[in-house]
Amino acid sequence: MKKINKWPNHSVLLIAIIATWIKTYVVYKTSFNIKIENGMQEFILFLNPLAFILFAYGISLYFKSEKGRNRYLITISSIMAFVLYANVVFYRFFNDFITLPVLFQTTNFGDLGSSVFESIYIYDILYFIDIAIIVAAIKWLPNAVQSVSKSLFRRLYFVSVIAVLFMNLGLAEAERPQLLTRIFDREMLVKNLGMYNYHLFDVYVQSKSHAQRVLADGSELVEVNNYIRANQAEPNPELYGMAEGRNLIMISLESLQSFVINNEMNGEVITPFLNELTKDPNTYYFSNFYHQTGLGKTSDSEFILENSLYPLNGAAVFTTNSGNTFNGMAQRLSDKGYYTNVLHANNKSFWNRDMMYPKLGYDKYYDQDSFVVEEGEAVNWGMKDIPFMEQSVDLMQEMPQPFYSRMITLTNHYPFTLDEEDKMIQEYDSNSGTLNRYFQTVRYMDEAVKVFFEDLKESGLYENSIIVMYGDHYGISENHNDAMSRYMGKEITPFESAQLQRVPLFIHIPGYEGGKVIDEVSGQLDLRPTILHMLGIKTDRDMQFGADIFSEEHEEFVVFRDGGFVTDEVVYTKNTCYDKATGIEIDGAACEKDTERAQKELKYSDQIINGDLLRFYDNKTGNLIKPDSE
Numbered sequence: 001m002k003k004i005n006k007w008p009n010h011s012v013l014l015i016a017i018i019a020t021w022i023k024t025y026v027v028y029k030t031s032f033n034i035k036i037e038n039g040m041q042e043f044i045l046f047l048n049p050l051a052f053i054l055f056a057y058g059i060s061l062y063f064k065s066e067k068g069r070n071r072y073l074i075t076i077s078s079i080m081a082f083v084l085y086a087n088v089v090f091y092r093f094f095n096d097f098i099t100l101p102v103l104f105q106t107t108n109f110g111d112l113g114s115s116v117f118e119s120i121y122i123y124d125i126l127y128f129i130d131i132a133i134i135v136a137a138i139k140w141l142p143n144a145v146q147s148v149s150k151s152l153f154r155r156l157y158f159v160s161v162i163a164v165l166f167m168n169l170g171l172a173e174a175e176r177p178q179l180l181t182r183i184f185d186r187e188m189l190v191k192n193l194g195m196y197n198y199h200l201f202d203v204y205v206q207s208k209s210h211a212q213r214v215l216a217d218g219s220e221l222v223e224v225n226n227y228i229r230a231n232q233a234e235p236n237p238e239l240y241g242m243a244e245g246r247n248l249i250m251i252s253l254e255s256l257q258s259f260v261i262n263n264e265m266n267g268e269v270i271t272p273f274l275n276e277l278t279k280d281p282n283t284y285y286f287s288n289f290y291h292q293t294g295l296g297k298t299s300d301s302e303f304i305l306e307n308s309l310y311p312l313n314g315a316a317v318f319t320t321n322s323g324n325t326f327n328g329m330a331q332r333l334s335d336k337g338y339y340t341n342v343l344h345a346n347n348k349s350f351w352n353r354d355m356m357y358p359k360l361g362y363d364k365y366y367d368q369d370s371f372v373v374e375e376g377e378a379v380n381w382g383m384k385d386i387p388f389m390e391q392s393v394d395l396m397q398e399m400p401q402p403f404y405s406r407m408i409t410l411t412n413h414y415p416f417t418l419d420e421e422d423k424m425i426q427e428y429d430s431n432s433g434t435l436n437r438y439f440q441t442v443r444y445m446d447e448a449v450k451v452f453f454e455d456l457k458e459s460g461l462y463e464n465s466i467i468v469m470y471g472d473h474y475g476i477s478e479n480h481n482d483a484m485s486r487y488m489g490k491e492i493t494p495f496e497s498a499q500l501q502r503v504p505l506f507i508h509i510p511g512y513e514g515g516k517v518i519d520e521v522s523g524q525l526d527l528r529p530t531i532l533h534m535l536g537i538k539t540d541r542d543m544q545f546g547a548d549i550f551s552e553e554h555e556e557f558v559v560f561r562d563g564g565f566v567t568d569e570v571v572y573t574k575n576t577c578y579d580k581a582t583g584i585e586i587d588g589a590a591c592e593k594d595t596e597r598a599q600k601e602l603k604y605s606d607q608i609i610n611g612d613l614l615r616f617y618d619n620k621t622g623n624l625i626k627p628d629s630e
């Protein structure tokens with residue numbers, strides 16, 4: 001006897017749609033920090049998974065057999081659950097959404113191993129709950145009887161998919177005009193288009209950028225060149241060439257933010273050695289210096305200081321564009337007879353460094369194989385900073401002079417773990433273990449820098465060198481705002497978050513007495529021209545966006561990779577304009593002109609990188625090279 005069917009037709013499909021829809025929304029709310037300002041934004045967030053889910057699951061209507069249809073539903077829901085979950089894990093670590101090029105950085109993901117593992121928990125199984133619901137529905141619901149004609153139902157179904165999609169896009173456009181044309185913020189894309197559509201869009205954008213290189217012929221450079229030449233800053237004659245012929249040592253201070261400098265944590269000094277340096281007459285200390293990195297983190301900071309170009313949005317430029325032509329700072333110094341090298345005790349392929357360094361003009365990469373890691377000398381991501389510093393000085397003693405050595409520290413890296421014997425101060429006592437431990441690893445790094453200075457003096461290299469040290473990017477993400485606000489004693493508004501992007505910059509010149517604290521607003525893009533000028537190397541033909549910080553013409557204007565910016569008067573972040581002195585939100589008109597300029601710079605820089613335009617530029621003559629003579 002046939003079972004009496006009390007269930008309406010396509011119940012499984014309906015249950016699948018609702019299960020994945022609700023799950024996605026719950027995941028948005030619980031696993032990401034998506035800022036919602038009003039009811040409409042909340043509604044868009046709620047609605048945005050629907051169009052894609054309807055479409056993807058709706059394909060099942062074209063399957064002839066029930067079995068095929070069910071199998072398809074399970075497969076597609078698994079793929080979608082996996083995509084969503086991968087974003088959750090990625091977000092825990094990077095505080096950002098996945099983009100296509102990042103997925104191809106498989107070597108990095110291998111090395112990220114321990115950190116990713118720390119970001120996966122047993123209860124994560126709940127992220128796949130919709131699949132279980134769909135399987136249960138398939139199993140327990142009786143077979144349905146076809147009531148409406150198949151093709152009519154399908155037609156009605158897909159018309160409603162389009163209606164939902166247009167409603168979503170319409171609301172998003174009203175809420176965020178130019179969303180799809182400007183795309184400087186992935187969070188906004190996910191918030192308005194939904195996670196699944198965002199990935200489709202990302203595929204489209206990435207393939208377009210690939211096409212950009214193929215199509216570029218160098219003619220775009222005329223406009224870019226005009227902009228760069230018009231905004232160029234002449235070197236300060238008093239400082240130009242003041243360190244000519246000296247060794248240049250640059251130290252990347254992992255995850256170091258400015259808020260710890262000249263500050264205390266529960267009565268303990270966090271960076272005693274660096275604090276002394278801020279008062280030292282041999283040192284310029286920059287208290288309003290900002291990092292400008294994006295997803296590529298340390299590698300972005302390296303890219304910026306070598307090229308004075310912006311890193312890419314949503315991709316680590318070290319991995320996506322290592323085939324490009326560049327005019328790295330290392331190249332410039334190499335041309336002047338410097339022995340150029342990087343010292344970093346990590347796997348050479350991490351961040352694609354082994355490919356990128358020769359392109360930037362480096363003679364040698366002293367990777368982890370150049371260091372000896374004794375028992376107890378490794379923690380967290382690898383070799384501890386103190387033995388790394390000691391062995392680096394040993395290596396420098398063997399180098400031909402003058403040399404340009406860039407050192408990258410590692411101990412002060414998330415998750416900020418240390419061996420007991422290396423803890424020199426107590427943990428902090430907030431609800432964030434990350435922030436609590438951060439102070440201890442920062443304190444350790446400070447000690448490592450001190451050891452470096454002592455060893456360098458002993459080696460005899462100190463007097464004939466200049467030492468530049470900078471924080472590569474933030475260490476404490478916005479996920480720890482509660483704990484941060486407890487430490488800072490104030491609410492972490494978007495304005496404060498932008499201010500927390502300040503990282504320390506020290507330029508230490510042994511024997512020079514004119515050092516002081518400089519509070520002018522500057523950023524990582526300014527490093528290249530500033531340093532080259534100090535070494536007596538001109539940059540007036542270089543395609544660079546930063547400017548010599550010591551120049552009279554240096555402007556206080558720092559653009560973040562997400563389109564936000566800081567000047568001496570305003571801070572623009574998350575589409576809001578703030579008065580810099582007070583942190584109070586002000587009328588957007590005060591930021592409007594600079595918003596356009598920021599967008600323009602980012603666009604020009606992206607054009608150079610995506611189109612690989614420097615292959616059409618002769619930096620010796622400043623002339624454009626015609627494509628056919630390439």
Ligand code: GP9
Nearest residue numbers: 296297298299346350408
């Ligand atoms: C890895 C080190 C850290 O070699 O530079 O990279 P990060 O995760 O900070 O980009």
Ligand code: MN
Nearest residue numbers: 254255298472
């Ligand atoms: Mn880093």
